Amino acid sequence: MASEVQSKKRKIDDEGVLVKKAKKKQKKQREDEADLDVEAGLNKAFAWMDGQLLADHVAQKTSRFGTELSPIELSDLYISANAIKDTTSYEKPRNLENLPDFLEKFSAEPEKLNNASKTCGAPHTLVVSAAGLRAADTVRALRTFQKKGNTVAKLFAKHFKVEEQVAFLQKNRSGMAVGTPQRLVDLIENGALATSHLKRIIVDASHIDQKKRGIVDMRETLMPLVRLLSRKELKDKYTDPDHPIDLIFY
Numbered sequence: 001m002a003s004e005v006q007s008k009k010r011k012i013d014d015e016g017v018l019v020k021k022a023k024k025k026q027k028k029q030r031e032d033e034a035d036l037d038v039e040a041g042l043n044k045a046f047a048w049m050d051g052q053l054l055a056d057h058v059a060q061k062t063s064r065f066g067t068e069l070s071p072i073e074l075s076d077l078y079i080s081a082n083a084i085k086d087t088t089s090y091e092k093p094r095n096l097e098n099l100p101d102f103l104e105k106f107s108a109e110p111e112k113l114n115n116a117s118k119t120c121g122a123p124h125t126l127v128v129s130a131a132g133l134r135a136a137d138t139v140r141a142l143r144t145f146q147k148k149g150n151t152v153a154k155l156f157a158k159h160f161k162v163e164e165q166v167a168f169l170q171k172n173r174s175g176m177a178v179g180t181p182q183r184l185v186d187l188i189e190n191g192a193l194a195t196s197h198l199k200r201i202i203v204d205a206s207h208i209d210q211k212k213r214g215i216v217d218m219r220e221t222l223m224p225l226v227r228l229l230s231r232k233e234l235k236d237k238y239t240d241p242d243h244p245i246d247l248i249f250y
Contacts, residue, residue, distance in 0.1 A: 036212050043214050046206045046249055047094055051084035054249050058216060062226050065219040077226045083238035085246045094206040094250050096141040102250060114175060116150035121169030122194035123153060123177040128225060129204040130215035132158020138178045145176055155179030155187055166192040181224035195233055200246040
């Protein structure tokens with residue numbers, strides 16, 4: 001009889017724990033939903049995430065989508081908190097209209113944003129967007145920094161072949177380049193896109209589509225993104241005091 005009573009008590013306790021977990025999950029989902037502004041196309045949560053919160057968020061997403069990876073492989077893709085520049089002081093909405101202003105605020109030398117290195121295919125600013133259409137819109141938003149002999153490079157898959165972009169990068173100077181994660185990885189690996197003059201990488205993180213998904217919410221964009229950001233030639237410079245690359249989530 002005593003064992004039967006204990007069994008029932010354990011069952012009630014277990015059910016109570018499950019109910020608490022379900023309520024906690026529902027509360028978190030409501031909080032997450034409150035940050036999503038579908039009409040504006042923004043996930044407002046990124047505006048208040050500091051380096052540690054961003055590093056944890058990206059790591060959780062990487063573990064979720066990289067189920068086929070070993071613990072060592074996952075650790076190689078980890079971006080540390082001190083590698084990410086804190087931009088929580090920026091109070092304006094993180095939309096494309098405010099992107100030029102954001103860049104000026106978080107650049108050490110904003111007056112040089114419309115410059116381009118003498119080396120072709122070697123931008124100082126790289127913006128990473130989730131999809132071709134969004135990247136095209138971003139290019140238009142950044143044309144304020146474009147001038148003769150300095151074109152904002154379009155490095156995304158939609159409507160452009162890799163060979164066309166390789167040819168463009170070999171012949172043109174670009175201070176800024178906008179692309180999708182996998183295409184940027186491909187262009188770096190084939191040597192067309194140089195990182196030698198890179199001063200900042202902007203991850204277009206706040207933007208969400210009609211399905212409430214951003215660049216870190218989809219496996220097909222998150223995994224190539226972390227592979228891009230964790231490349232050794234970039235990762236080593238995030239904390240380099242002499243020639244740093246600012247890693248910024250917009």
